[in-house]
Amino acid sequence: MKKYRQVTVLFTIVGLMACNLANKQSKNPSQDKFASFPAYFNQQYDQLRKGDFTLFKTVTLNGQKDTATISGRDSAAVHDLLKPFMEIDLNKPSLREEYDTSSLYDPFSGRKSVIYKSRGNQNNPSEITMELDRQGNIQQISIHSYTSNLVYEFRQDLFYQQNRQVRMTTYQKIAFLSPKELEVNVTIAPKTGM
Structure with missing residues (x-):
């Protein structure tokens, strides 16, 4: 017993x-296989909101240009500006094996470029390039998306440079309709001047 x-x-x-x-x-x-873009851009959102920044925004839609000056404390404006970046999450289970990673290191400056490239033709985004400083902090991000079929074509390029600039270029063409081109350029500057 x-x-x-x-x-x-x-x-x-x-x-x-x-x-x-x-x-x-x-x-x-x-554990995340790729950089967490939603977390990074939520952090940038908080930093822009709490910092003393002014946003100089220029929007061009099909050749028509409009400009505006926005306070960095305007939560809705800052959220709308960073939303396309926040929505990108390569760590979703459906995308975990859909991207290849490569990197380039500059031994002189200590900077590193990390590139995520889609293995398939129709994954969005199709390519992401990040520039990191010596400490591994993200300094800028470039995102390229492209979708095309018989009825629809969509191209989008997003660029974010930390506390300096946001640029978005979008081209959309639907069969039998005229194409739409949208370009948004935002310069981020401290209120005390550039």
């Missing part, structure tokens, strides 16, 4: 250890 208790206790201990190992190993696959 004692042997059975000892064997039962031994199997219970081994079972608990196996569960612990399984839990630790299951956490590794859930």
Whole structure:
């Protein structure tokens, strides 16, 4: 009878250890494979809102130009500006294996470029390029998206330079309709001047 208790206790201990190992190993696959763009741009949103910035915005739609000056404290304007960047999440389970990563390192400046390139033709975005400083902090991001089929064509280029500039260029063509081109340029400057 004692042997059975000892064997039962031994199997219970081994079972608990196996569960612990399984839990630790299951956490590794859930780690982000790519940079978390939603987290980064939420941080940039907070920084722009809390900082003393002025946004100089120029919008061109099919050749018609309009300009505006916006306070960085305007939460809706800053959120709308960064929303296209916040929506990009390559760590979604459906996209985890859809991108290849490559990087270039500049030994003189210590800067690094990281490139995420889509393996498929219709993944959006199709390519993301990040420029990192010596400490590995993101300094600028370029995002290119492209979709095309018999009825629809869409191209979008997004560019973000930390605390300096946002640029968005969008081209959309739907069959039998005239194409639409939208360009948004925003210069981010401290209120004390550039």
